[in-house]
Amino acid sequence: MPPREGGTPPPPGRGNDELRLYGWNAVQALFASRPQALRKLYLVEALIPRMQPVLKWCVANRVGYRVVEEGDLNKLAATTHHEGVVADVLRAPMLELGEWLQALPAGKPVLALWLDGVGNPHNFGAILRSAAHFGVAGLLLPPGATLALSGAAARVAEGGAEAVPLVRLPAVPQAMSQLREAGFGLAATLVDGGSDLFASEVPARLVYVMGAEGEGMDRELAQACDQQVSIPGTGAVESLNVASATAVLLSHWYARQSR
Structure with a gap:
Protein backbone atom coordinates (compact mmCIF):
# COMPACT_ATOMS: atom_id res chain seq x y z
CA MET A 1 0.00 0.00 0.00
CA ARG A 91 -15.38 6.11 -21.46
CA ALA A 92 -17.08 3.13 -23.07
CA PRO A 93 -17.19 3.73 -26.83
CA MET A 94 -20.52 4.87 -28.26
CA LEU A 95 -21.92 2.41 -30.79
CA GLU A 96 -23.28 3.24 -34.24
CA LEU A 97 -26.87 2.13 -34.84
CA GLY A 98 -25.98 -0.46 -37.49
CA GLU A 99 -23.29 -1.95 -35.27
CA TRP A 100 -25.70 -2.16 -32.34
CA LEU A 101 -28.48 -3.75 -34.43
CA GLN A 102 -26.11 -6.36 -35.83
CA ALA A 103 -25.09 -7.47 -32.34
CA LEU A 104 -28.68 -8.00 -31.07
CA PRO A 105 -29.88 -11.59 -30.55
CA ALA A 106 -32.01 -12.77 -33.46
CA GLY A 107 -35.67 -13.45 -32.77
CA LYS A 108 -35.56 -12.28 -29.16
CA PRO A 109 -37.58 -9.51 -27.44
CA VAL A 110 -35.54 -6.32 -27.27
CA LEU A 111 -36.32 -3.00 -25.59
CA ALA A 112 -34.53 0.28 -26.28
CA LEU A 113 -34.97 3.92 -25.31
CA TRP A 114 -34.66 6.84 -27.72
CA LEU A 115 -33.85 9.93 -25.64
CA ASP A 116 -35.12 13.02 -27.46
CA GLY A 117 -33.68 15.95 -25.51
CA VAL A 118 -33.16 14.44 -22.05
CA GLY A 119 -30.31 16.43 -20.52
CA ASN A 120 -30.47 16.51 -16.71
CA PRO A 121 -27.67 14.23 -15.40
CA HIS A 122 -29.68 13.02 -12.41
CA ASN A 123 -32.62 12.09 -14.63
CA PHE A 124 -30.19 10.42 -17.02
CA GLY A 125 -28.68 8.44 -14.16
CA ALA A 126 -32.10 7.37 -12.90
CA ILE A 127 -33.06 6.31 -16.44
CA LEU A 128 -29.87 4.24 -16.69
CA ARG A 129 -30.66 2.56 -13.37
CA SER A 130 -34.19 1.62 -14.48
CA ALA A 131 -32.90 0.59 -17.91
CA ALA A 132 -30.39 -1.80 -16.37
CA HIS A 133 -33.03 -3.23 -14.01
CA PHE A 134 -35.47 -4.00 -16.84
CA GLY A 135 -32.88 -5.21 -19.35
CA VAL A 136 -32.92 -2.35 -21.84
CA ALA A 137 -30.53 -3.18 -24.68
CA GLY A 138 -29.46 0.37 -25.49
CA LEU A 139 -30.05 4.10 -25.08
CA LEU A 140 -30.39 5.68 -28.52
CA LEU A 141 -29.19 9.28 -28.86
CA PRO A 142 -30.26 11.40 -31.85
CA PRO A 143 -27.87 13.33 -34.10
CA GLY A 144 -26.46 16.39 -32.38
CA ALA A 145 -27.36 15.15 -28.88
CA THR A 146 -25.03 16.61 -26.25
CA LEU A 147 -26.03 14.03 -23.63
CA ALA A 148 -23.06 12.07 -22.31
CA LEU A 149 -22.37 10.03 -19.23
CA SER A 150 -21.12 12.16 -16.32
CA GLY A 151 -19.89 11.27 -12.86
CA ALA A 152 -23.18 12.46 -11.37
CA ALA A 153 -25.25 10.35 -13.78
CA ALA A 154 -23.10 7.26 -13.17
CA ARG A 155 -23.44 7.60 -9.38
CA VAL A 156 -27.24 7.94 -9.59
CA ALA A 157 -27.31 4.93 -11.94
CA GLU A 158 -25.77 2.79 -9.14
CA GLY A 159 -23.82 0.63 -11.59
CA GLY A 160 -26.42 0.72 -14.37
CA ALA A 161 -24.23 2.83 -16.63
CA GLU A 162 -22.01 -0.16 -17.36
CA ALA A 163 -24.97 -2.39 -18.26
CA VAL A 164 -26.63 -0.26 -20.96
CA PRO A 165 -24.70 0.85 -24.06
CA LEU A 166 -25.14 4.28 -25.64
CA VAL A 167 -25.96 4.23 -29.35
CA ARG A 168 -25.50 7.10 -31.81
CA LEU A 169 -28.40 7.48 -34.25
CA PRO A 170 -28.15 8.71 -37.83
CA ALA A 171 -30.65 11.26 -39.19
CA VAL A 172 -34.16 10.61 -37.88
CA PRO A 173 -35.71 9.17 -41.09
CA GLN A 174 -32.77 6.81 -41.58
CA ALA A 175 -32.81 5.79 -37.91
CA MET A 176 -36.52 4.97 -38.01
CA SER A 177 -36.10 3.02 -41.23
CA GLN A 178 -33.23 0.93 -39.85
CA LEU A 179 -35.10 0.21 -36.61
CA ARG A 180 -38.26 -0.86 -38.44
CA GLU A 181 -36.28 -3.07 -40.81
CA ALA A 182 -34.87 -4.77 -37.70
CA GLY A 183 -38.41 -5.47 -36.47
CA PHE A 184 -38.81 -2.66 -33.95
CA GLY A 185 -41.98 -0.73 -33.30
CA LEU A 186 -41.60 2.87 -32.13
CA ALA A 187 -43.82 4.23 -29.37
CA ALA A 188 -43.88 7.96 -28.65
CA THR A 189 -44.46 8.71 -24.97
CA LEU A 190 -46.70 11.75 -24.43
CA VAL A 191 -47.78 13.53 -21.25
CA ASP A 192 -51.34 13.42 -22.59
CA GLY A 193 -53.16 12.69 -25.82
CA GLY A 194 -51.77 9.21 -26.32
CA SER A 195 -53.44 5.84 -25.87
CA ASP A 196 -53.70 4.51 -22.32
CA LEU A 197 -50.38 2.72 -21.78
CA PHE A 198 -51.92 0.01 -19.62
CA ALA A 199 -54.53 -0.82 -22.25
CA SER A 200 -51.98 -0.85 -25.08
CA GLU A 201 -50.29 -3.83 -26.65
CA VAL A 202 -46.59 -3.33 -27.13
CA PRO A 203 -44.43 -5.35 -29.53
CA ALA A 204 -41.66 -7.66 -28.38
CA ARG A 205 -39.15 -5.42 -30.15
CA LEU A 206 -39.88 -1.91 -29.00
CA VAL A 207 -38.28 1.52 -28.86
CA TYR A 208 -39.86 3.96 -26.41
CA VAL A 209 -39.18 7.51 -27.57
CA MET A 210 -38.80 9.81 -24.56
CA GLY A 211 -39.13 13.61 -24.66
CA ALA A 212 -37.18 16.32 -22.88
CA GLU A 213 -37.76 17.06 -19.20
CA GLY A 214 -39.47 20.41 -19.75
CA GLU A 215 -40.99 20.83 -23.19
CA GLY A 216 -41.66 17.15 -23.85
CA MET A 217 -41.29 15.43 -27.18
CA ASP A 218 -41.06 17.01 -30.61
CA ARG A 219 -44.57 16.64 -32.08
CA GLU A 220 -43.38 15.76 -35.56
CA LEU A 221 -41.23 13.00 -34.15
CA ALA A 222 -44.14 11.74 -32.05
CA GLN A 223 -46.45 11.59 -35.08
CA ALA A 224 -43.82 9.70 -37.08
CA CYS A 225 -43.82 6.89 -34.49
CA ASP A 226 -46.03 3.80 -34.87
CA GLN A 227 -48.04 4.51 -31.72
CA GLN A 228 -48.41 7.22 -29.09
CA VAL A 229 -48.93 6.28 -25.45
CA SER A 230 -49.57 8.19 -22.23
CA ILE A 231 -49.42 7.06 -18.59
CA PRO A 232 -52.84 7.54 -16.95
CA GLY A 233 -53.08 8.92 -13.41
CA THR A 234 -55.25 10.84 -11.00
CA GLY A 235 -54.46 14.27 -12.44
CA ALA A 236 -53.34 15.51 -9.02
CA VAL A 237 -50.05 16.47 -10.67
CA GLU A 238 -49.49 17.44 -14.29
CA SER A 239 -47.18 14.53 -15.08
CA LEU A 240 -44.39 12.29 -13.91
CA ASN A 241 -40.85 13.46 -14.52
CA VAL A 242 -39.04 11.72 -17.36
CA ALA A 243 -37.10 9.33 -15.11
CA SER A 244 -40.19 8.20 -13.19
CA ALA A 245 -42.18 7.87 -16.40
CA THR A 246 -39.41 5.76 -17.91
CA ALA A 247 -39.56 3.30 -15.03
CA VAL A 248 -43.33 2.89 -15.51
CA LEU A 249 -42.98 2.39 -19.27
CA LEU A 250 -40.20 -0.15 -18.94
CA SER A 251 -42.04 -2.14 -16.29
CA HIS A 252 -45.11 -2.31 -18.57
CA TRP A 253 -43.10 -3.80 -21.44
CA TYR A 254 -41.24 -6.15 -19.13
CA ALA A 255 -44.45 -7.46 -17.59
CA ARG A 256 -45.96 -8.11 -21.03
CA GLN A 257 -42.90 -10.14 -22.10
CA SER A 258 -42.93 -12.13 -18.85
CA ARG A 259 -46.44 -13.50 -19.32
Missing part, protein backbone atom coordinates in the same frame (compact mmCIF):
# COMPACT_ATOMS: atom_id res chain seq x y z
CA PRO A 2 1.43 3.40 -0.87
CA PRO A 3 1.79 5.92 1.96
CA ARG A 4 -0.91 8.48 2.55
CA GLU A 5 -0.12 11.65 0.64
CA GLY A 6 -1.15 15.04 1.87
CA GLY A 7 -2.92 17.70 -0.16
CA THR A 8 -5.43 17.35 -2.93
CA PRO A 9 -4.10 15.34 -5.89
CA PRO A 10 -4.07 17.47 -9.00
CA PRO A 11 -6.75 16.43 -11.49
CA PRO A 12 -5.23 14.68 -14.49
CA GLY A 13 -5.73 16.10 -17.94
CA ARG A 14 -8.91 14.39 -19.08
CA GLY A 15 -10.16 14.63 -22.62
CA ASN A 16 -13.52 13.66 -24.07
CA ASP A 17 -12.50 10.00 -23.92
CA GLU A 18 -12.10 10.07 -20.13
CA LEU A 19 -14.55 10.35 -17.26
CA ARG A 20 -14.28 10.89 -13.50
CA LEU A 21 -16.47 8.33 -11.75
CA TYR A 22 -17.41 8.37 -8.09
CA GLY A 23 -19.61 6.29 -5.82
CA TRP A 24 -19.10 2.70 -4.65
CA ASN A 25 -21.48 0.95 -7.06
CA ALA A 26 -20.40 3.00 -10.07
CA VAL A 27 -16.72 2.21 -9.54
CA GLN A 28 -17.36 -1.46 -8.70
CA ALA A 29 -19.49 -1.91 -11.85
CA LEU A 30 -16.75 -0.36 -13.97
CA PHE A 31 -14.15 -2.68 -12.43
CA ALA A 32 -16.36 -5.75 -12.95
CA SER A 33 -17.08 -5.04 -16.61
CA ARG A 34 -14.11 -3.01 -17.91
CA PRO A 35 -11.15 -3.11 -15.49
CA GLN A 36 -8.80 -2.14 -18.31
CA ALA A 37 -10.58 1.23 -18.49
CA LEU A 38 -9.35 2.21 -15.02
CA ARG A 39 -6.66 4.92 -15.18
CA LYS A 40 -6.35 6.25 -11.60
CA LEU A 41 -8.04 5.52 -8.30
CA TYR A 42 -8.45 7.66 -5.18
CA LEU A 43 -9.96 6.30 -1.96
CA VAL A 44 -10.19 6.94 1.77
CA GLU A 45 -8.31 4.66 4.15
CA ALA A 46 -11.50 3.10 5.55
CA LEU A 47 -12.27 1.53 2.15
CA ILE A 48 -8.95 -0.26 1.76
CA PRO A 49 -10.23 -3.65 3.08
CA ARG A 50 -13.32 -3.61 0.81
CA MET A 51 -11.31 -2.47 -2.20
CA GLN A 52 -8.64 -5.16 -2.00
CA PRO A 53 -9.53 -6.88 -5.32
CA VAL A 54 -9.38 -3.54 -7.13
CA LEU A 55 -6.16 -2.46 -5.40
CA LYS A 56 -4.45 -5.77 -6.17
CA TRP A 57 -5.47 -5.41 -9.81
CA CYS A 58 -4.07 -1.88 -9.84
CA VAL A 59 -0.72 -3.08 -8.48
CA ALA A 60 -0.54 -5.99 -10.95
CA ASN A 61 -1.37 -3.73 -13.88
CA ARG A 62 0.61 -0.66 -12.81
CA VAL A 63 -2.44 1.53 -12.39
CA GLY A 64 -1.86 4.24 -9.81
CA TYR A 65 -3.98 4.64 -6.70
CA ARG A 66 -3.77 7.07 -3.80
CA VAL A 67 -5.13 7.01 -0.27
CA VAL A 68 -6.46 10.50 0.43
CA GLU A 69 -8.60 12.41 2.90
CA GLU A 70 -12.36 12.84 2.65
CA GLY A 71 -11.95 16.52 1.81
CA ASP A 72 -9.66 15.67 -1.10
CA LEU A 73 -12.36 13.44 -2.57
CA ASN A 74 -14.92 16.21 -2.13
CA LYS A 75 -12.75 18.39 -4.34
CA LEU A 76 -11.94 15.69 -6.88
CA ALA A 77 -15.60 14.73 -7.33
CA ALA A 78 -16.92 18.29 -6.82
CA THR A 79 -19.49 16.75 -4.49
CA THR A 80 -19.71 15.07 -1.09
CA HIS A 81 -21.66 12.15 -2.62
CA HIS A 82 -18.61 10.10 -3.59
CA GLU A 83 -18.94 7.35 -0.93
CA GLY A 84 -15.20 7.33 -0.35
CA VAL A 85 -13.95 6.48 -3.83
CA VAL A 86 -13.20 8.36 -7.07
CA ALA A 87 -11.79 6.91 -10.29
CA ASP A 88 -10.55 8.33 -13.58
CA VAL A 89 -11.61 5.95 -16.36
CA LEU A 90 -11.87 5.67 -20.11
Whole structure:
Protein backbone atom coordinates (compact mmCIF):
# COMPACT_ATOMS: atom_id res chain seq x y z
CA MET A 1 0.00 0.00 0.00
CA PRO A 2 1.43 3.40 -0.87
CA PRO A 3 1.79 5.92 1.96
CA ARG A 4 -0.91 8.48 2.55
CA GLU A 5 -0.12 11.65 0.64
CA GLY A 6 -1.15 15.04 1.87
CA GLY A 7 -2.92 17.70 -0.16
CA THR A 8 -5.43 17.35 -2.93
CA PRO A 9 -4.10 15.34 -5.89
CA PRO A 10 -4.07 17.47 -9.00
CA PRO A 11 -6.75 16.43 -11.49
CA PRO A 12 -5.23 14.68 -14.49
CA GLY A 13 -5.73 16.10 -17.94
CA ARG A 14 -8.91 14.39 -19.08
CA GLY A 15 -10.16 14.63 -22.62
CA ASN A 16 -13.52 13.66 -24.07
CA ASP A 17 -12.50 10.00 -23.92
CA GLU A 18 -12.10 10.07 -20.13
CA LEU A 19 -14.55 10.35 -17.26
CA ARG A 20 -14.28 10.89 -13.50
CA LEU A 21 -16.47 8.33 -11.75
CA TYR A 22 -17.41 8.37 -8.09
CA GLY A 23 -19.61 6.29 -5.82
CA TRP A 24 -19.10 2.70 -4.65
CA ASN A 25 -21.48 0.95 -7.06
CA ALA A 26 -20.40 3.00 -10.07
CA VAL A 27 -16.72 2.21 -9.54
CA GLN A 28 -17.36 -1.46 -8.70
CA ALA A 29 -19.49 -1.91 -11.85
CA LEU A 30 -16.75 -0.36 -13.97
CA PHE A 31 -14.15 -2.68 -12.43
CA ALA A 32 -16.36 -5.75 -12.95
CA SER A 33 -17.08 -5.04 -16.61
CA ARG A 34 -14.11 -3.01 -17.91
CA PRO A 35 -11.15 -3.11 -15.49
CA GLN A 36 -8.80 -2.14 -18.31
CA ALA A 37 -10.58 1.23 -18.49
CA LEU A 38 -9.35 2.21 -15.02
CA ARG A 39 -6.66 4.92 -15.18
CA LYS A 40 -6.35 6.25 -11.60
CA LEU A 41 -8.04 5.52 -8.30
CA TYR A 42 -8.45 7.66 -5.18
CA LEU A 43 -9.96 6.30 -1.96
CA VAL A 44 -10.19 6.94 1.77
CA GLU A 45 -8.31 4.66 4.15
CA ALA A 46 -11.50 3.10 5.55
CA LEU A 47 -12.27 1.53 2.15
CA ILE A 48 -8.95 -0.26 1.76
CA PRO A 49 -10.23 -3.65 3.08
CA ARG A 50 -13.32 -3.61 0.81
CA MET A 51 -11.31 -2.47 -2.20
CA GLN A 52 -8.64 -5.16 -2.00
CA PRO A 53 -9.53 -6.88 -5.32
CA VAL A 54 -9.38 -3.54 -7.13
CA LEU A 55 -6.16 -2.46 -5.40
CA LYS A 56 -4.45 -5.77 -6.17
CA TRP A 57 -5.47 -5.41 -9.81
CA CYS A 58 -4.07 -1.88 -9.84
CA VAL A 59 -0.72 -3.08 -8.48
CA ALA A 60 -0.54 -5.99 -10.95
CA ASN A 61 -1.37 -3.73 -13.88
CA ARG A 62 0.61 -0.66 -12.81
CA VAL A 63 -2.44 1.53 -12.39
CA GLY A 64 -1.86 4.24 -9.81
CA TYR A 65 -3.98 4.64 -6.70
CA ARG A 66 -3.77 7.07 -3.80
CA VAL A 67 -5.13 7.01 -0.27
CA VAL A 68 -6.46 10.50 0.43
CA GLU A 69 -8.60 12.41 2.90
CA GLU A 70 -12.36 12.84 2.65
CA GLY A 71 -11.95 16.52 1.81
CA ASP A 72 -9.66 15.67 -1.10
CA LEU A 73 -12.36 13.44 -2.57
CA ASN A 74 -14.92 16.21 -2.13
CA LYS A 75 -12.75 18.39 -4.34
CA LEU A 76 -11.94 15.69 -6.88
CA ALA A 77 -15.60 14.73 -7.33
CA ALA A 78 -16.92 18.29 -6.82
CA THR A 79 -19.49 16.75 -4.49
CA THR A 80 -19.71 15.07 -1.09
CA HIS A 81 -21.66 12.15 -2.62
CA HIS A 82 -18.61 10.10 -3.59
CA GLU A 83 -18.94 7.35 -0.93
CA GLY A 84 -15.20 7.33 -0.35
CA VAL A 85 -13.95 6.48 -3.83
CA VAL A 86 -13.20 8.36 -7.07
CA ALA A 87 -11.79 6.91 -10.29
CA ASP A 88 -10.55 8.33 -13.58
CA VAL A 89 -11.61 5.95 -16.36
CA LEU A 90 -11.87 5.67 -20.11
CA ARG A 91 -15.38 6.11 -21.46
CA ALA A 92 -17.08 3.13 -23.07
CA PRO A 93 -17.19 3.73 -26.83
CA MET A 94 -20.52 4.87 -28.26
CA LEU A 95 -21.92 2.41 -30.79
CA GLU A 96 -23.28 3.24 -34.24
CA LEU A 97 -26.87 2.13 -34.84
CA GLY A 98 -25.98 -0.46 -37.49
CA GLU A 99 -23.29 -1.95 -35.27
CA TRP A 100 -25.70 -2.16 -32.34
CA LEU A 101 -28.48 -3.75 -34.43
CA GLN A 102 -26.11 -6.36 -35.83
CA ALA A 103 -25.09 -7.47 -32.34
CA LEU A 104 -28.68 -8.00 -31.07
CA PRO A 105 -29.88 -11.59 -30.55
CA ALA A 106 -32.01 -12.77 -33.46
CA GLY A 107 -35.67 -13.45 -32.77
CA LYS A 108 -35.56 -12.28 -29.16
CA PRO A 109 -37.58 -9.51 -27.44
CA VAL A 110 -35.54 -6.32 -27.27
CA LEU A 111 -36.32 -3.00 -25.59
CA ALA A 112 -34.53 0.28 -26.28
CA LEU A 113 -34.97 3.92 -25.31
CA TRP A 114 -34.66 6.84 -27.72
CA LEU A 115 -33.85 9.93 -25.64
CA ASP A 116 -35.12 13.02 -27.46
CA GLY A 117 -33.68 15.95 -25.51
CA VAL A 118 -33.16 14.44 -22.05
CA GLY A 119 -30.31 16.43 -20.52
CA ASN A 120 -30.47 16.51 -16.71
CA PRO A 121 -27.67 14.23 -15.40
CA HIS A 122 -29.68 13.02 -12.41
CA ASN A 123 -32.62 12.09 -14.63
CA PHE A 124 -30.19 10.42 -17.02
CA GLY A 125 -28.68 8.44 -14.16
CA ALA A 126 -32.10 7.37 -12.90
CA ILE A 127 -33.06 6.31 -16.44
CA LEU A 128 -29.87 4.24 -16.69
CA ARG A 129 -30.66 2.56 -13.37
CA SER A 130 -34.19 1.62 -14.48
CA ALA A 131 -32.90 0.59 -17.91
CA ALA A 132 -30.39 -1.80 -16.37
CA HIS A 133 -33.03 -3.23 -14.01
CA PHE A 134 -35.47 -4.00 -16.84
CA GLY A 135 -32.88 -5.21 -19.35
CA VAL A 136 -32.92 -2.35 -21.84
CA ALA A 137 -30.53 -3.18 -24.68
CA GLY A 138 -29.46 0.37 -25.49
CA LEU A 139 -30.05 4.10 -25.08
CA LEU A 140 -30.39 5.68 -28.52
CA LEU A 141 -29.19 9.28 -28.86
CA PRO A 142 -30.26 11.40 -31.85
CA PRO A 143 -27.87 13.33 -34.10
CA GLY A 144 -26.46 16.39 -32.38
CA ALA A 145 -27.36 15.15 -28.88
CA THR A 146 -25.03 16.61 -26.25
CA LEU A 147 -26.03 14.03 -23.63
CA ALA A 148 -23.06 12.07 -22.31
CA LEU A 149 -22.37 10.03 -19.23
CA SER A 150 -21.12 12.16 -16.32
CA GLY A 151 -19.89 11.27 -12.86
CA ALA A 152 -23.18 12.46 -11.37
CA ALA A 153 -25.25 10.35 -13.78
CA ALA A 154 -23.10 7.26 -13.17
CA ARG A 155 -23.44 7.60 -9.38
CA VAL A 156 -27.24 7.94 -9.59
CA ALA A 157 -27.31 4.93 -11.94
CA GLU A 158 -25.77 2.79 -9.14
CA GLY A 159 -23.82 0.63 -11.59
CA GLY A 160 -26.42 0.72 -14.37
CA ALA A 161 -24.23 2.83 -16.63
CA GLU A 162 -22.01 -0.16 -17.36
CA ALA A 163 -24.97 -2.39 -18.26
CA VAL A 164 -26.63 -0.26 -20.96
CA PRO A 165 -24.70 0.85 -24.06
CA LEU A 166 -25.14 4.28 -25.64
CA VAL A 167 -25.96 4.23 -29.35
CA ARG A 168 -25.50 7.10 -31.81
CA LEU A 169 -28.40 7.48 -34.25
CA PRO A 170 -28.15 8.71 -37.83
CA ALA A 171 -30.65 11.26 -39.19
CA VAL A 172 -34.16 10.61 -37.88
CA PRO A 173 -35.71 9.17 -41.09
CA GLN A 174 -32.77 6.81 -41.58
CA ALA A 175 -32.81 5.79 -37.91
CA MET A 176 -36.52 4.97 -38.01
CA SER A 177 -36.10 3.02 -41.23
CA GLN A 178 -33.23 0.93 -39.85
CA LEU A 179 -35.10 0.21 -36.61
CA ARG A 180 -38.26 -0.86 -38.44
CA GLU A 181 -36.28 -3.07 -40.81
CA ALA A 182 -34.87 -4.77 -37.70
CA GLY A 183 -38.41 -5.47 -36.47
CA PHE A 184 -38.81 -2.66 -33.95
CA GLY A 185 -41.98 -0.73 -33.30
CA LEU A 186 -41.60 2.87 -32.13
CA ALA A 187 -43.82 4.23 -29.37
CA ALA A 188 -43.88 7.96 -28.65
CA THR A 189 -44.46 8.71 -24.97
CA LEU A 190 -46.70 11.75 -24.43
CA VAL A 191 -47.78 13.53 -21.25
CA ASP A 192 -51.34 13.42 -22.59
CA GLY A 193 -53.16 12.69 -25.82
CA GLY A 194 -51.77 9.21 -26.32
CA SER A 195 -53.44 5.84 -25.87
CA ASP A 196 -53.70 4.51 -22.32
CA LEU A 197 -50.38 2.72 -21.78
CA PHE A 198 -51.92 0.01 -19.62
CA ALA A 199 -54.53 -0.82 -22.25
CA SER A 200 -51.98 -0.85 -25.08
CA GLU A 201 -50.29 -3.83 -26.65
CA VAL A 202 -46.59 -3.33 -27.13
CA PRO A 203 -44.43 -5.35 -29.53
CA ALA A 204 -41.66 -7.66 -28.38
CA ARG A 205 -39.15 -5.42 -30.15
CA LEU A 206 -39.88 -1.91 -29.00
CA VAL A 207 -38.28 1.52 -28.86
CA TYR A 208 -39.86 3.96 -26.41
CA VAL A 209 -39.18 7.51 -27.57
CA MET A 210 -38.80 9.81 -24.56
CA GLY A 211 -39.13 13.61 -24.66
CA ALA A 212 -37.18 16.32 -22.88
CA GLU A 213 -37.76 17.06 -19.20
CA GLY A 214 -39.47 20.41 -19.75
CA GLU A 215 -40.99 20.83 -23.19
CA GLY A 216 -41.66 17.15 -23.85
CA MET A 217 -41.29 15.43 -27.18
CA ASP A 218 -41.06 17.01 -30.61
CA ARG A 219 -44.57 16.64 -32.08
CA GLU A 220 -43.38 15.76 -35.56
CA LEU A 221 -41.23 13.00 -34.15
CA ALA A 222 -44.14 11.74 -32.05
CA GLN A 223 -46.45 11.59 -35.08
CA ALA A 224 -43.82 9.70 -37.08
CA CYS A 225 -43.82 6.89 -34.49
CA ASP A 226 -46.03 3.80 -34.87
CA GLN A 227 -48.04 4.51 -31.72
CA GLN A 228 -48.41 7.22 -29.09
CA VAL A 229 -48.93 6.28 -25.45
CA SER A 230 -49.57 8.19 -22.23
CA ILE A 231 -49.42 7.06 -18.59
CA PRO A 232 -52.84 7.54 -16.95
CA GLY A 233 -53.08 8.92 -13.41
CA THR A 234 -55.25 10.84 -11.00
CA GLY A 235 -54.46 14.27 -12.44
CA ALA A 236 -53.34 15.51 -9.02
CA VAL A 237 -50.05 16.47 -10.67
CA GLU A 238 -49.49 17.44 -14.29
CA SER A 239 -47.18 14.53 -15.08
CA LEU A 240 -44.39 12.29 -13.91
CA ASN A 241 -40.85 13.46 -14.52
CA VAL A 242 -39.04 11.72 -17.36
CA ALA A 243 -37.10 9.33 -15.11
CA SER A 244 -40.19 8.20 -13.19
CA ALA A 245 -42.18 7.87 -16.40
CA THR A 246 -39.41 5.76 -17.91
CA ALA A 247 -39.56 3.30 -15.03
CA VAL A 248 -43.33 2.89 -15.51
CA LEU A 249 -42.98 2.39 -19.27
CA LEU A 250 -40.20 -0.15 -18.94
CA SER A 251 -42.04 -2.14 -16.29
CA HIS A 252 -45.11 -2.31 -18.57
CA TRP A 253 -43.10 -3.80 -21.44
CA TYR A 254 -41.24 -6.15 -19.13
CA ALA A 255 -44.45 -7.46 -17.59
CA ARG A 256 -45.96 -8.11 -21.03
CA GLN A 257 -42.90 -10.14 -22.10
CA SER A 258 -42.93 -12.13 -18.85
CA ARG A 259 -46.44 -13.50 -19.32
